[in-house]
Amino acid sequence: MKTIRTEVAVIGAGTSGMTGYRAAKAGGKQTLMIEANVYGTTCARVGCMPSKLLISAADAAHAMLAAPAFGVHPGDVRVDSKAVMARVRSERDRFVGFVVAGVEASPAEDRILGHARFVGPNQLQIDEHTLIEAERFVIATGSSPIVPDEWQQAGPRVISSDHVFDWEDLPESVAVAGTGVIGLELGQALHRLGVRVTVFGRGGSVAQLSDPDVLDVARSVMLEELDVRFKTRLVKVEAHGDGLAVTSEDTNGDQQVEHFSYLLSAIGRRPNVHKLGLEHTGLARDHHGIPLYDKQTMQCGTSAIFIAGDANDERPLLPEAADQGRIAGDNAARWPEVRPGLRRTPLTIAFTEPQIATAGASYAELCITHAGRFAVGKVSFENQGRSRVMLQNRGALRVYAEFRSGRFLGAEMVGPRAEHIGHLLAWAVQARLTVEAMLDMPFYHPVVEEGVRTALRDLAHHLANEPAHDHPCVDCTPAP
Ligand SMILES: Cc1cc2nc3c(=O)[nH]c(=O)nc-3n(C[C@H](O)[C@H](O)[C@H](O)COP(=O)(O)OP(=O)(O)OC[C@H]3O[C@@H](n4cnc5c(N)ncnc54)[C@H](O)[C@@H]3O)c2cc1C
Numbered sequence: 001m002k003t004i005r006t007e008v009a010v011i012g013a014g015t016s017g018m019t020g021y022r023a024a025k026a027g028g029k030q031t032l033m034i035e036a037n038v039y040g041t042t043c044a045r046v047g048c049m050p051s052k053l054l055i056s057a058a059d060a061a062h063a064m065l066a067a068p069a070f071g072v073h074p075g076d077v078r079v080d081s082k083a084v085m086a087r088v089r090s091e092r093d094r095f096v097g098f099v100v101a102g103v104e105a106s107p108a109e110d111r112i113l114g115h116a117r118f119v120g121p122n123q124l125q126i127d128e129h130t131l132i133e134a135e136r137f138v139i140a141t142g143s144s145p146i147v148p149d150e151w152q153q154a155g156p157r158v159i160s161s162d163h164v165f166d167w168e169d170l171p172e173s174v175a176v177a178g179t180g181v182i183g184l185e186l187g188q189a190l191h192r193l194g195v196r197v198t199v200f201g202r203g204g205s206v207a208q209l210s211d212p213d214v215l216d217v218a219r220s221v222m223l224e225e226l227d228v229r230f231k232t233r234l235v236k237v238e239a240h241g242d243g244l245a246v247t248s249e250d251t252n253g254d255q256q257v258e259h260f261s262y263l264l265s266a267i268g269r270r271p272n273v274h275k276l277g278l279e280h281t282g283l284a285r286d287h288h289g290i291p292l293y294d295k296q297t298m299q300c301g302t303s304a305i306f307i308a309g310d311a312n313d314e315r316p317l318l319p320e321a322a323d324q325g326r327i328a329g330d331n332a333a334r335w336p337e338v339r340p341g342l343r344r345t346p347l348t349i350a351f352t353e354p355q356i357a358t359a360g361a362s363y364a365e366l367c368i369t370h371a372g373r374f375a376v377g378k379v380s381f382e383n384q385g386r387s388r389v390m391l392q393n394r395g396a397l398r399v400y401a402e403f404r405s406g407r408f409l410g411a412e413m414v415g416p417r418a419e420h421i422g423h424l425l426a427w428a429v430q431a432r433l434t435v436e437a438m439l440d441m442p443f444y445h446p447v448v449e450e451g452v453r454t455a456l457r458d459l460a461h462h463l464a465n466e467p468a469h470d471h472p473c474v475d476c477t478p479a480p
C-alpha cells in the first residue's frame with residue numbers, strides 16, 4: 001500500500017468538497033481531494049439540475065392544458081416521453097460536463113479515486129491501495145437516498161431519485177413514497193407528463209413547511225391536482241408481473257392493494273457518515289453518527305476535522321453545501337486559528353406548482369425561540385390581483401415578526417412566484433429590516449409582491465395591536 005502525506009485531505013468531490021478543496025488551496029495548503037465514485041456532483045448528476053429539467057418539461061405540458069381557461073386552444077397535447085427524457089439526459093450531461101471539467105482542471109496529483117475511511121485520527125485508507133497521512137481533514141461526503149430494505153426486497157422496480165434521470169422513456173405509473181420536496185417535485189412533474197402517479201404520505205407534511213395554516217392550504221392545493229394520500233403508509237411492496245403490488249393502509253386501518261410500474265422512495269436522505277471509520281477519530285457524535293461541529297466554523301470539537309454539506313445534515317441544499325465547504329476548507333487551512341464564516345439566512349424553495357418557499361426562521365422554530373413573542377400576518381393569493389390575472393391564484397403566505405422591535409423574522413409560503421418572493425423575504429431577514437422599513441420599500445402594480453405587502457400590513461397591524469402573549473403556538477408540531 002502506498003503512503004502519501006499531505007496538509008489537508010478533503011473527502012468527497014461534490015459541491016462542498018470542491019469548494020473546500022479550493023479554499024484550502026487558496027489558504028496555501030497542500031491539499032488532496034478523494035472521491036469514491038464519479039466526479040460531477042449530486043446536484044448536477046441526480047439532483048437540482050436534472051429534476052428542474054424534468055419539471056420544466058412538465059410545466060410546458062401543463063401550460064398547454066391550462067391555456068383553454070384563457071380562451072387559447074393549442075389542440076391535442078402530445079407528450080413525446082422519449083424526447084422529454086432525451087433532453088433531460090443531454091442537458092444533464094452538459095451540466096455534469098462543466099463540473100467534471102472544473103474538477104479536472106485541478107492538478108492530477110491533488111486527486112485520488114477510491115473510498116476513504118479513517119483508520120486513525122490522522123490517517124485515511126483509500127480502498128486497499130493508499131494510506132493518506134494528513135494534518136487536517138474536511139468531511140464532505142454528501143448523503144444517499146433512503147430506501148428501506150423491506151421495499152428493496154421487491155426488486156429493481158423500487159427506485160430512488162438517483163434512477164429517474166437515466167430513464168429513456170416514461171413509465172405507465174409510479175407510486176411515490178414521501179410528501180417531502182423530492183416526492184412532490186418529481187411526483188407532480190411525472191403526473192404532468194402523463195404518468196399515473198400516487199403519492200403516499202405517512203403523515204400530513206408538505207415539503208419543507210411547518211406553519212399549520214400554510215400546510216393546510218398546501219395540502220388542499222396539491223390535492224386539487226395530484227393523487228396524494230396523506231396519513232397513508234405503505235405496509236407491503238411486492239414484485240408483481242412487470243411492476244409492483246403496493247399495499248397501503250390509512251388511519252382507519254383500511255388496506256388497499258394497487259399496481260404500479262415503479263415505487264419511488266422519497267422518504268429522505270441519510271448523511272454518508274457510516275462507512276467513514278469515524279470511530280477511529282475520537283470525535284463526539286450525535287445519535288445519527290454525525291460528528292458534533294460548530295455551525296459557524298464547521299469544526300468538529302477542537303479537532304482538525306471539519307464537516308460540510310449534506311454530510312452534516314444541517315441544511316441539505318446546494319448553496320449551503322457550497323458555503324459550508326468554503327468555510328470548512330478555509331478553516332482547515334487556518335487551523336488551529338479557525339474563524340466564523342458567512343452563514344446566510346435560511347432559504348428553501350420547492351419547485352412544485354405552486355412553488356413552496358420558506359425564508360428566515362420557520363414557524364416551528366419561532367414557536368421554540370420566540371414563543372409568545374412573535375406576531376403573524378397573512379395573505380391568501382385567491383383574490384390577489386396579478387395572481388388572478390395569471391390564473392395562478394392559489395396559495396397563502398404567512399409572515400412573522402418580533403413584538404416590540406418589529407423586526408422581520410421569517411415567512412412560509414405556497415403560491416405563485418414563491419422562488420422570487422422567498423429571496424426577497426430572506427434578504428429582508430438578513431438585512432434585519434423591520435416590518436415598517438419593508439413597507440417603506442417600493443411595490444409596483446400589478447405584481448404578486450402586492451400580496452406580500454398585504455401580508456406585511458396585516459403583520460404591522462398585529463404588531464401594533466396584538467397583546468404579546470396572544471399567540472399560544474398550540475400547533476407547532478405538525479405531523480411528520
Ligand atoms: C433529486 C434532488 C433534487 C435536488 N434539488 C435541489 C435544488 O433544487 N436546490 C438545492 O439547493 N438543492 C437541491 N438538492 C440538494 C443538493 O443536491 C445537495 O444538497 C448537494 O448536492 C449536496 O452537496 P454535497 O457536496 O454535500 O454532496 P455531494 O455532491 O453528494 O458530494 C459528496 C461526494 O462525496 C463522495 N463520497 C462519499 N463518501 C465518500 C468516501 N468515504 N470517500 C470518498 N468520497 C466519498 C460521493 O461519492 C460524492 O461524490 C437536490 C437533491 C436531490 C437528490
Ligand SMILES: NC(=O)c1ccc[n+]([C@@H]2O[C@H](COP(=O)([O-])OP(=O)(O)OC[C@H]3O[C@@H](n4cnc5c(N)ncnc54)[C@H](O)[C@@H]3O)[C@@H](O)[C@H]2O)c1
Binds near residue numbers: 182183
Ligand atoms: N428544491 C430543493 O431545494 C430540493 C429538491 C429536492 C431535494 N432537496 C433536498 O433533498 C432532501 C431530501 O429530500 P426528500 O424529499 O427525500 O426528503 P424530505 O425530508 O424533504 O421528505 C421526506 C418525506 O418522507 C416522509 N417519510 C419519512 N420516512 C418515511 C417512511 N418510512 N415512510 C413514508 N414516508 C416517510 C417524511 O414525512 C417526509 O414527508 C431535502 O431535505 C432537501 O434538502 C431539495
